[in-house]
Amino acid sequence: MKILVLVKQVPDTATQVKLGADSKTIDTAGITWIVSPYDEFALEEALRIKEKRGQGEVVVVSLGPARVKESLRSCLAMGADRAIHLVDPAWDGADTLATARALAAAIKQEAPGLVLCGRQAIDDDMGSVGAQVAELLGWPCASWIIEEAVDGGGTSIRVGRQAEGGLEVFDLPLPAVVSAQKGLNEPRYPTLKGIMGAKKKEMKDVKAADLGLAVEPPALSVVALEALPPRPPGRVIPGEPAEAARELVRALREEAKAI
Amino acid sequence: MAGAFWGIVEDDRQGNPKKVTAEVLGEASRLAAKAGSQAEAIWITDKASESGIRLLGEWGARRVWLLENAAFAPYRGEVWTPVVTELAGTESPKAILGAVTTRQRELMARLSARLGLGLSADTTALALDGEQLVATRPIYAGKLLAKVTWAKTPWLATLRPNVFRAEEPQPGVAPSVERPAVSLPAARMTLVERREEASTGLPELAEAEIIVSGGRGMKGPENFVILEELARVIGAAVGASRAAVDAGWRPHRFQVGQTGRTVSPKLYLAFGISGAIQHLAGMRTSKVICAVNKDPEAPIFKIADYGIVADLFEVAPLLTQEFKKLLEK
Numbered sequence: 001m002k003i004l005v006l007v008k009q010v011p012d013t014a015t016q017v018k019l020g021a022d023s024k025t026i027d028t029a030g031i032t033w034i035v036s037p038y039d040e041f042a043l044e045e046a047l048r049i050k051e052k053r054g055q056g057e058v059v060v061v062s063l064g065p066a067r068v069k070e071s072l073r074s075c076l077a078m079g080a081d082r083a084i085h086l087v088d089p090a091w092d093g094a095d096t097l098a099t100a101r102a103l104a105a106a107i108k109q110e111a112p113g114l115v116l117c118g119r120q121a122i123d124d125d126m127g128s129v130g131a132q133v134a135e136l137l138g139w140p141c142a143s144w145i146i147e148e149a150v151d152g153g154g155t156s157i158r159v160g161r162q163a164e165g166g167l168e169v170f171d172l173p174l175p176a177v178v179s180a181q182k183g184l185n186e187p188r189y190p191t192l193k194g195i196m197g198a199k200k201k202e203m204k205d206v207k208a209a210d211l212g213l214a215v216e217p218p219a220l221s222v223v224a225l226e227a228l229p230p231r232p233p234g235r236v237i238p239g240e241p242a243e244a245a246r247e248l249v250r251a252l253r254e255e256a257k258a259i
Numbered sequence: 260m261a262g263a264f265w266g267i268v269e270d271d272r273q274g275n276p277k278k279v280t281a282e283v284l285g286e287a288s289r290l291a292a293k294a295g296s297q298a299e300a301i302w303i304t305d306k307a308s309e310s311g312i313r314l315l316g317e318w319g320a321r322r323v324w325l326l327e328n329a330a331f332a333p334y335r336g337e338v339w340t341p342v343v344t345e346l347a348g349t350e351s352p353k354a355i356l357g358a359v360t361t362r363q364r365e366l367m368a369r370l371s372a373r374l375g376l377g378l379s380a381d382t383t384a385l386a387l388d389g390e391q392l393v394a395t396r397p398i399y400a401g402k403l404l405a406k407v408t409w410a411k412t413p414w415l416a417t418l419r420p421n422v423f424r425a426e427e428p429q430p431g432v433a434p435s436v437e438r439p440a441v442s443l444p445a446a447r448m449t450l451v452e453r454r455e456e457a458s459t460g461l462p463e464l465a466e467a468e469i470i471v472s473g474g475r476g477m478k479g480p481e482n483f484v485i486l487e488e489l490a491r492v493i494g495a496a497v498g499a500s501r502a503a504v505d506a507g508w509r510p511h512r513f514q515v516g517q518t519g520r521t522v523s524p525k526l527y528l529a530f531g532i533s534g535a536i537q538h539l540a541g542m543r544t545s546k547v548i549c550a551v552n553k554d555p556e557a558p559i560f561k562i563a564d565y566g567i568v569a570d571l572f573e574v575a576p577l578l579t580q581e582f583k584k585l586l587e588k
Contacts, residue, residue, distance in 0.1 A: 011399065013400055013517060013536050013537045013540070014535075014536055014537075017399040017402045017403060019403070026399070026403070037518055038518070095377060096368075096371075096378065097371060097372060097375070097376075097377065097378075100372060122400065122517055122518075122540075123398065123399055124398045124399075124405070125380070125381055125396075125397070125398060125521075126378070126380045126381075127364050127368070127380055127381070128364075128367075128368035128371065128378055128380055129368075130368075131336060131364075131365045131368035131369045131372070132368050132369065132371060132372035133372075134336070134369070135336075135340065135368075135369040135372035135373050136372050140337055140447045140448045141336055141337070141365070141369070142448065143336075143361060143364070143365040144361050146511075158451065160454075161361075162361055162512070163333070163334070163361055163362065163453075164269075164360055164361065164362070164463070164465075165271075165272075165455065165456055165463070166453050166454055166455045166456050167453070167454045167456075168333055168450065168452075168453050168454075169450070169451040169452045169453070169454070170448045170449065170450055170451060171448065171449050171451055172447070172448045173447050173448075176448075182511055182514070182518045182519070183511040217410060218377070218410065219371070219375065219376055219377035219378075219409065219410050219411075220377025220378065220379060220407050220408070220409055220410070221377075221407065221408060221410070222405055222406070222407055223393060223406040223407060223408050224405075224406045225398075225403050225404070225405050225406075226403065226404045226405075226406065227403060227404075228397075228401065228402065228403065228404060228543075231548075231562055231564070232564070234548075234560070234562070234563045234564040234565060234566060235564075235565060235566070236555075236560065236565075236566040236567070236568060237565060237566065237567050241567075241569045241570070241573040241574050241577055242577055244567045244569065244574065245567070245574055245577035245578045245580075245581050246577075246581055248549065248565055248567060248578065248581075249578065249581040249582055249585055251565060252526065252547070252549070252565070253585060256526075256547045256564065256565075258469075258525055258526040258546065258547040259469070259493060259526060259582070259585070259586075
C-alpha cells in the first residue's frame with residue numbers, strides 16, 4: 001500500500017518570530033525550521049503501517065519554498081521512501097485552500113491508499129488542510145485520531161477519533177484521509193544510517209503547471225500581522241503562604257472580579 | 260433570510276446546546292445588527308429538544324434551521340457537509356460561524372473546500388469594516404496576531420470558546436423554526452463504538468470559565484488530587500502542562516498548550532508550571548492569570564497578573580480553604 005504523508009515546515013516553537021517589513025509576513029531571518037510536530041506523528045504512523053504490513057511505500061509531500069527541502073530530507077531520514085516538493089513562486093502566499101488544492105492534485109497523481117497528516121500545523125494553527133483535501137478528493141476523513149489499524153487486505157482503516165467527551169471508533173473504506181492527534185505514537189529519531197541513506201532517496205520538484213493547476217487569488221488573505229498587545233504588568237504577592245493566599249483570593253474577588 | 264449570520268449549534272448530543280453556542284450566536288447577533296440582518300441557528304442533530312430551541316432563541320437566533328435525523332449522529336463530515344452546503348445554496352447566508360470543537364473545525368474546513376471559500380479558524384475577534392469582515396487570530400504560538408479577510412461571502416469562521424461574549428438571554432423570545440427538506444448523503448464511514456471518557460465531575464477543559472493547571476512542579480500523578488480539591492470548590496476544570504502529560508501523570512486530553520488544548524478561561528491558575536512558550540500558546544488569551552511557583556525566575560510570572568513565589572504544596576490547600584470561606588459567605 002502506498003501512503004502519502006502531508007507535512008509542513010514551521011518555525012520551531014522556541015524561535016523568536018518578528019514582523020516582516022511589509023507587516024503581512026514574518027521576517028524569516030534567523031528562524032530555526034522544523035517539521036510540524038503533528039506531522040511527525042503522521043509520518044511515524046505511516047512508517048509503522050508499512051513495517052507492520054512488511055511492504056508498501058511512504059511518500060512525504062510538502063508545499064513551500066526551497067528551504068522546505070531540508071524538512072523533507074529529515075522525513076526521508078526518519079524512513080520515508082521518497083519526497084515530493086511542491087515548489088513554485090505561484091504558490092507564494094498560498095492560503096490553506098490553495099495549499100489543499102495543490103496537495104489534492106498531487107495526491108490524485110500518486111493515487112495512494114491512504115493519506116496521513118497532522119491535525120494542525122503549529123505556525124498558523126488553521127487545522128484545515130487535511131479536511132479540505134478530503135473534501136476536494138471526495139474521500140472519507142477522520143480528524144484528531146489517536147489510534148488506527150489498517151485491515152489485512154488494505155481496504156479499510158479503523159480509527160479512534162477524539163471527540164468532545166469521548167473517543168469515537170470508525171471504520172473508513174480506503175482511500176481516506178486521517179489526521180494525527182498527539183497520543184497516536186511517539187515519533188522515532190532518525191538514525192545515522194537513516195540520515196546517510198536519505199541523501200540517496202528521490203526528491204521530486206513539482207510545479208503548479210505539472211499538476212494542471214491555474215493559481216487563483218486567495219480565498220482568505222492577510223490584511224496585517226500585529227505584535228501581541230502587552231498584558232498589563234502583574235504583581236507578585238509577598239508574604240507568608242497563608243497571608244499570600246488570603247490576599248490572592250481577595251484580589252481575585254475585589255480587583256480582578258474573576259471569582 | 261438571505262444575508263443572515265448563521266451560527267452552527269454545538270450540543271451535548273443529548274439535545275442541549277452548549278454554552279459556546281451562546282457565544283457564537285451572540286457574536287452573530289452583534290454582527291447581524293450592524294449589517295441590518297439577523298442571526299440564525301443551524302442545528303444538525305439526531306435529537307433536538309423544545310427547551311434547546313427556546314435557548315437558541317434566547318441567545319439571539321431569530322430563526323432555527325432544524326435538521327434532525329438519526330443519520331446526523333455521530334458527526335460525520337461526509338454527511339453534514341453536503342447538508343449545510345445545500346442549505347447555504349438556497350438561503351445565501353452572509354456568514355457561517357462555528358465553534359472551535361473537534362467536529363466543527365473539521366466541518367468548517369470541509370465546507371470551505373466545498374464552497375471555495377476562505378475559513379478563519381480559531382478566531383478571537385471579528386469586526387465589520389464597511390462591507391468587509393476582518394478576523395483576528397493568534398498565530399506562531401500566540402506570539403503574533405493575524406488580521407485576515409475574505410475574498411467573498413459567506414464568511415466562514417470558527418470562534419475560540421470563552422472569548423466572544425454571549426448576549427444577555429432574552430427570555431420568552433421564540434425563534435421561528437424551519438425544518439428544511441434536504442437530501443441525505445450516504446455515509447461511507449461507520450461507527451464501531453464510542454468510548455465515553457470517565458467523568459471527572461468537573462467542567463470540560465475547553466469550555467471551563469476557570470482552569471486550575473499543574474506542571475512539572477506537581478512531582479507526581481498522585482498530587483493532582485490537591486488541584487482537584489481546589490477545582491471542585493471553585494467549579495474549575497483541571498489542566499496540565501506538557502511536562503506533566505509527557506511524564507504520564509495526566510491523560511493527554513487534559514494538556515493545555517500548543518500540542519494540547521487552547522483555552523481562554525476567565526481565570527487560569529497555574530501551579531508548578533514554568534511557562535514555556537509552548538504552554539503559553541495554549542492559555543495566553545486567558546483573562547486573568549495566576550501563577551504559583553517556587554522559582555521567582557519562572558517565565559510564567561512574566562504574563563501572570565498575580566503571582567505567588569512559594570511551594571505550591573503549601574499554597575494550593577490554603578487557597579482551597581480561602582476560596583471555600585469566600586464562597587460560603
